[in-house]
Amino acid sequence: MIELKNVSKSFPTAEGQLHALTDVSLTIGDGEVYGIVGMSGAGKSTLVRCVNLLERPTSGQVLIDGADLCAMPPRELIAQRRSISMIFQQFNLLMQRTCLKNICFPMEIAHVKRADAEKRARELLEVVGLPDKADAYPAQLSGGQKQRVAIARSLACDPKILLCDEATSALDPKTTRDILRLIRDINRRLGITVVVITHEMAVVEEICTHVAILDHGRVMETGTVEQVFSNPRTEAGRRLVYPDGVVIDQLPAANVIRIAFNGGSSYEPLIASLAIDCGVKVNILGADTRNVNGQAFGTMLLGLPEDPAEAAKAAAYIKNQPNVTMEEVRDYHG
Amino acid sequence: MAEWIISFFHITDPELVKDIAEQVPYLLNNLAFAAWETVYSTVLATLFAYLIGLPLGVLLVAGAADGVRPLPSPLMKALNVVINLLRSVPFLILMVVVFPLARVIVGTSIGTNASIVPLTIAAFPFVARLVEGSLREMDRGTVEAAQAMGCTPFQIIWKVVLPESLPSLLTGFTTAFITILGYGAMSGAIGGGGLGNMALNRGHTRGMRIVLYVAVIALVVLVQIFQSIGTHLAVRVDKRVTDRGAGRGARKKRRAQVEQERRMGPPGPM
Numbered sequence: 001m002i003e004l005k006n007v008s009k010s011f012p013t014a015e016g017q018l019h020a021l022t023d024v025s026l027t028i029g030d031g032e033v034y035g036i037v038g039m040s041g042a043g044k045s046t047l048v049r050c051v052n053l054l055e056r057p058t059s060g061q062v063l064i065d066g067a068d069l070c071a072m073p074p075r076e077l078i079a080q081r082r083s084i085s086m087i088f089q090q091f092n093l094l095m096q097r098t099c100l101k102n103i104c105f106p107m108e109i110a111h112v113k114r115a116d117a118e119k120r121a122r123e124l125l126e127v128v129g130l131p132d133k134a135d136a137y138p139a140q141l142s143g144g145q146k147q148r149v150a151i152a153r154s155l156a157c158d159p160k161i162l163l164c165d166e167a168t169s170a171l172d173p174k175t176t177r178d179i180l181r182l183i184r185d186i187n188r189r190l191g192i193t194v195v196v197i198t199h200e201m202a203v204v205e206e207i208c209t210h211v212a213i214l215d216h217g218r219v220m221e222t223g224t225v226e227q228v229f230s231n232p233r234t235e236a237g238r239r240l241v242y243p244d245g246v247v248i249d250q251l252p253a254a255n256v257i258r259i260a261f262n263g264g265s266s267y268e269p270l271i272a273s274l275a276i277d278c279g280v281k282v283n284i285l286g287a288d289t290r291n292v293n294g295q296a297f298g299t300m301l302l303g304l305p306e307d308p309a310e311a312a313k314a315a316a317y318i319k320n321q322p323n324v325t326m327e328e329v330r331d332y333h334g
Numbered sequence: 335m336a337e338w339i340i341s342f343f344h345i346t347d348p349e350l351v352k353d354i355a356e357q358v359p360y361l362l363n364n365l366a367f368a369a370w371e372t373v374y375s376t377v378l379a380t381l382f383a384y385l386i387g388l389p390l391g392v393l394l395v396a397g398a399a400d401g402v403r404p405l406p407s408p409l410m411k412a413l414n415v416v417i418n419l420l421r422s423v424p425f426l427i428l429m430v431v432v433f434p435l436a437r438v439i440v441g442t443s444i445g446t447n448a449s450i451v452p453l454t455i456a457a458f459p460f461v462a463r464l465v466e467g468s469l470r471e472m473d474r475g476t477v478e479a480a481q482a483m484g485c486t487p488f489q490i491i492w493k494v495v496l497p498e499s500l501p502s503l504l505t506g507f508t509t510a511f512i513t514i515l516g517y518g519a520m521s522g523a524i525g526g527g528g529l530g531n532m533a534l535n536r537g538h539t540r541g542m543r544i545v546l547y548v549a550v551i552a553l554v555v556l557v558q559i560f561q562s563i564g565t566h567l568a569v570r571v572d573k574r575v576t577d578r579g580a581g582r583g584a585r586k587k588r589r590a591q592v593e594q595e596r597r598m599g600p601p602g603p604m
Contacts (some may be wrong), residue, residue: 052482081484092479096497096573106483109493137573163482 002028002051002161002193007060009046009217020046021057021217028210030160033187033194035204035225037240038214044197047214048163051195052084053077064161082110085154089166091146093138099125099149100134106156117156124152128182144175151182155190162186164196168203180206201240205229205292213237229290230297231260231325242288242299255304255311256285256329259318261297270321271302280305280314301329335362353544361548364532369552371446372528376515379453383510386458390417391465396491402477403487420459425517428456429524449518449526457514464506468499501572505592508564512557519553529553568592 009021020043028034038044049055050062053069062069064084069077085106093102103121104114112120125131128148138146147167154162164183168176184207187194196208204211204225211229212222215236221228232238259270275281282302289298304311318326336358340351394413397405420428429452436451437443472495480494496503519530529549537546566589569575575588 054478054482078484078486081482084482086479086482088475088479090473090475092473092475094476094494094498096500096571105493109483109485109489139574157483 001030001063001065002026002195003061003063003066004047004050005061005063007047007050007057007062009043009050009055009057019217021050024060024214024217024219026212026219026222028193028195030193031187031191032210033184033196033208035196035198035208035211036214037198037201037204037211038236039240040199042214043217044199044214045165046217048086048165048195048197051161051163052081052086082106082157083159084161084163085157085159086163086165087147087150087154087167089169091138091143091150091170093146093149093153095138098135098137099130099141099152102138102149103153103156106153110157120156121152124155125149127155127186128152142175143171144179147171147175147179148182151179151186155186155192159192161193161195164194164198166197166199169198169200176203177206183207201229205290213240225292226262226295226297229292230262230299231327255306257302257304257315257318257326258299258329259302259324259326260299261289262323262325270318270324274314274317278313278317280310280317282314335359350544353542357542357544360536361545365548365552368527368529368532368549369556372515372518372530372553372556375446375450375453375518375526375528376511379450379457379514379518380507380511382450382454383457383461383514384507386454387461387510388465390458390462391469392491392496394462394466395469395495396487402481402490402495417459417462420455421463423456425452425456425520426523428452429521432456433525444525446527449521453514453518453521456517457510460513461506461510464510465503468502468506469495471502472499501568501574501592504564504568504571508561508568511560511564515553515557515560529556565589565592 004024004026007021007024008019010017010019012018024047036044036047046055050057051064053062057070060070064080067080069080072080094105097105100118100121103124104117107117107120108114122131122134125134128151130145130148130152133141133145133149138149141149162183167183168179171179180203183194183196186192187207194207196203198204208225210223211225213220213228213232213234213236215234220234220236221232228237229241232241271282271284282304285301285303287298287300291297304314315326318324336355339345339358340354345351345354390413393405394410394417395401396403397410397413399407399410423431429449432452432455433443433448435455436448439451440447442448476494476498477490480490485494518526518528519533520526522528522530522532522534529552533546533549533553536542537544537549569589569592572588
């Protein structure tokens, strides 16, 4: 389990202190695929670097299975880092070593016998689907292949945790999907906890079980992907989940509610049955649906009738539907 | 031999004819040995300069505030000042000052062996800067990845930074070798041996032009040979360009790039 407790990190700059992270607390359970999303400059990369202490937090605690990394002497920290591996946007392979030797590298520094290391490296090349690239140099590989080698390298020392820092951001959409599938397979087969840093919501939808939304160095909301995506509770969350979605400023004045379909029910004809069963006509102001792990999650902005009685009737009807949640939109301008 | 040269080039200038007749036997007897002395002193001085300069260069990068093992900043500042001081002393003056030291170290202050001492002392700060430059080209992300894997600072330097910088280090090595060869020739002026001594003392001071020309041509040939070997090796060991992956065109391009780096590289005094 990874626990961040009140982690803050600031950097001194010419214009004074830059607060990259402010009072961040997160708990990431074993075996989860935890997404940390945010816009550029939200502090995602700094946050993930606090998990293996590449960045030392200015204050707060980083606990891995209860042990505080910040309080560890350097030698213990180095040992601990071997159980937390990391992959990067730019792959960061050793360009002067073959793929096989790249995968051997973490075992080499952990003093694994050379023959054993090479045997394991070849197994890992199989796992990532590049058995014939053992003697190739990274310069001879495509981006996706390089990331596969980096993933094989990250698995070499049987880590408990895999940190992915924008691992697919330099790849094309198809390769991105392949790499994400590989990461999900690894999570499921080996039970490794995965922390995914990304600015792309599609990545979170594809593989994450849980998500935290980071904005200006603060965690705005956390929860399962289903919870957060079907019903983002904060402005930062909505901005990420529906990037070019509903701009409330542009809506006409009316009683506006937001309803969220929490999986499964989005194929029920809710609006039609509302009209038939209650005789209330509502106005659809905006809608968006996304597919998360095979389930449909959607939100809809509805303009209720001006008449309070009719509006209440419609609201009551919607509230009684299974798998649908409703909230009034208050932050709304005519 | 001398007659053959005179007739082959139709040389009529009586002074030059006399020169050639007198000096060609001398050159035939001594040129090879002088060239050997030059290569010998250059190789040894370069070796010693790297023995001191390579660790210093590593220290300059690793010990910097953003390095893998930051050292106290007053120490780093002092180190930088000392290196700059040594580099700013003109080589001839350094040589005059240091030759007495050669008596202590190699037992004589004259000849090829003695010249290795001032050459080493003049070259190691230069080598430290060359190494520093090569290591600073290293990609930060790769170092970060190594840190994330739990490398100690020593492992990062020994297993990541130095091997990854090898092509650039080799290019720098070639530059250092040729610069030291040039300074070695200069040391001929005050007691060093080799081609420089031959060109300056017999060729220039005693006015035997043919000796001067031949010695200088021999130096030029040596420089060309070592530069070609160095460039070839730097390209050869670099796995960022590979025959299979990129083909000969890329290799040629890389060679041009190495040449370019050499020309743009640290010029001026050592």
